[in-house]
Amino acid sequence: MHRIRLRFYEELNDFLAAERRGREFVRSIPRPTSVKDLIEACGVPHTEVDLILVNGRSQDFSYLVRDGDRASVYPVFESLDITDVTQLPDRPLRSTRFLADVHLGKLVRYLRLAGIDTAYEQDAGDVHLIERMLQEERTLLTRDRRLLMRRAVTKGYLVRSDRPPKQFNEVLRRFDLRRWIRPYSRCAHCNTPLQRVPKGSVRSRLEPLTDRHFEVFSQCPECKRVYWAGSHLQRLDPTVREVLSPG
Numbered sequence: 001m002h003r004i005r006l007r008f009y010e011e012l013n014d015f016l017a018a019e020r021r022g023r024e025f026v027r028s029i030p031r032p033t034s035v036k037d038l039i040e041a042c043g044v045p046h047t048e049v050d051l052i053l054v055n056g057r058s059q060d061f062s063y064l065v066r067d068g069d070r071a072s073v074y075p076v077f078e079s080l081d082i083t084d085v086t087q088l089p090d091r092p093l094r095s096t097r098f099l100a101d102v103h104l105g106k107l108v109r110y111l112r113l114a115g116i117d118t119a120y121e122q123d124a125g126d127v128h129l130i131e132r133m134l135q136e137e138r139t140l141l142t143r144d145r146r147l148l149m150r151r152a153v154t155k156g157y158l159v160r161s162d163r164p165p166k167q168f169n170e171v172l173r174r175f176d177l178r179r180w181i182r183p184y185s186r187c188a189h190c191n192t193p194l195q196r197v198p199k200g201s202v203r204s205r206l207e208p209l210t211d212r213h214f215e216v217f218s219q220c221p222e223c224k225r226v227y228w229a230g231s232h233l234q235r236l237d238p239t240v241r242e243v244l245s246p247g
């Protein structure tokens with residue numbers, strides 16, 4: 001048997017059984033295996049990992065762990081530049097293009113209202129999601145840990161919270177998105193960038209009195225929905241509204 005000592009850091013502990021969090025533990029395996037497989041066998045999707053030190057040296061996912069190895073596994077760092085030490089595939093630390101799985105409809109709406117490019121298909125299967133993720137170089141947002149463990153998934157994030165307003169803040173924080181927020185630049189319904197339009201051209205589509213209080217209007221060239229500062233905010237959770245409100 002090969003006995004490997006493992007320790008996971010920071011939010012990677014979210015994925016571990018309680019008795020393994022924040023401390024070193026031992027896994028026994030019959031033969032040397034890739035450190036990636038060992039990490040996933042502990043419940044941690046590889047997409048969450050940005051740095052692996054084995055016996056103090058940075059290794060990539062293919063490294064074969066063997067008896068006596070000691071592995072330290074770190075999450076994606078958002079505020080610390082570790083490009084000098086990491087052996088994992090070069091990838092930007094921050095991502096601003098997303099693809100959400102079917103269970104995240106409300107989060108998708110919030111991100112789009114904030115102007116964040118977020119693709120979404122209501123009835124897409126896993127294979128289709130992964131294909132689109134790769135083709136369009138998007139980061140996959142999901143609540144499904146198994147999906148992130150699929151080999152083909154290169155960029156993904158497991159959304160921890162189950163409440164959409166919290167999910168919204170979680171994703172903004174995790175990907176450091178606040179400086180990319182551009183309210184009313186993208187259609188909440190279909191993700192298409194909005195275009196400025198003269199008030200006269202959309203007056204027939206507005207609710208009564210709206211045209212008296214606002215001057216700047218945008219329209220989705222795809223689905224023709226009309227937006228203005230303050231539109232689509234009324235029924236939103238206050239924490240989301242605060243992020244999206246001008247000023």
Ligand SMILES: [Zn+2]
Pocket residue numbers: 187188189190191192220221222223224225
């Ligand atoms: Zn639209």
